[in-house]
Amino acid sequence: MFEKSICKSETDSKSDPELLNIRAHHLCCIQGFQGYGYSPAFVANMRAVISDLEAFPSRPLKLVTVCDAICVSCPSKRECTVQESVLSQKIRKMDLIVLDILKLDAGTVLNADEAFKLINSKLNKASDVEEVCGTCKWRQKCLWYVQAGKQEG
Numbered sequence: 001m002f003e004k005s006i007c008k009s010e011t012d013s014k015s016d017p018e019l020l021n022i023r024a025h026h027l028c029c030i031q032g033f034q035g036y037g038y039s040p041a042f043v044a045n046m047r048a049v050i051s052d053l054e055a056f057p058s059r060p061l062k063l064v065t066v067c068d069a070i071c072v073s074c075p076s077k078r079e080c081t082v083q084e085s086v087l088s089q090k091i092r093k094m095d096l097i098v099l100d101i102l103k104l105d106a107g108t109v110l111n112a113d114e115a116f117k118l119i120n121s122k123l124n125k126a127s128d129v130e131e132v133c134g135t136c137k138w139r140q141k142c143l144w145y146v147q148a149g150k151q152e153g
């Protein structure tokens, strides 16, 4: 079982135990994951999140711009959680760009299969993909980036 997010603010989801907090840009990362990551614990948790979503495609996701179910096992979690850090601001900007493209507010809840369909239909121009992923060090190992980045923009 993957680790649930333990971060506060917009990630709080006391009412629905099925609800999974997912950073908006992680909708792309999840689809591009090929087994690479920041640490063995990160990779194991990412695999568990993906397996869960494959088994339960209608799982409700709350789209957030803070620490989520994937971040909980990341070695950069502490740095990403500090709102003033350069890394946290850079990553949050990725989430905000995705939410802007999807025309959704942070905290929106939708089912995982709908969320993936929506992002793949709205975020498919090379220029938009570059805006979200341009500074990510995993780009060349990310299936989603490699495929989405081929679209015209």
Ligand code: SF4
Pocket (backbone or CB within 6 Å): 025, 028, 029, 030, 032, 132, 133, 136, 137, 138, 139, 142, 144, 145
């Ligand atoms: S390139 Fe990086 S930020 Fe973009 S979807 Fe892939 S892993 Fe996520």
Ligand code: SF4
Pocket (backbone or CB within 6 Å): 023, 067, 068, 070, 071, 072, 074, 075, 076, 077, 078, 080, 091
């Ligand atoms: S780098 Fe930051 S946003 Fe990305 S998984 Fe790690 S903690 Fe989460």
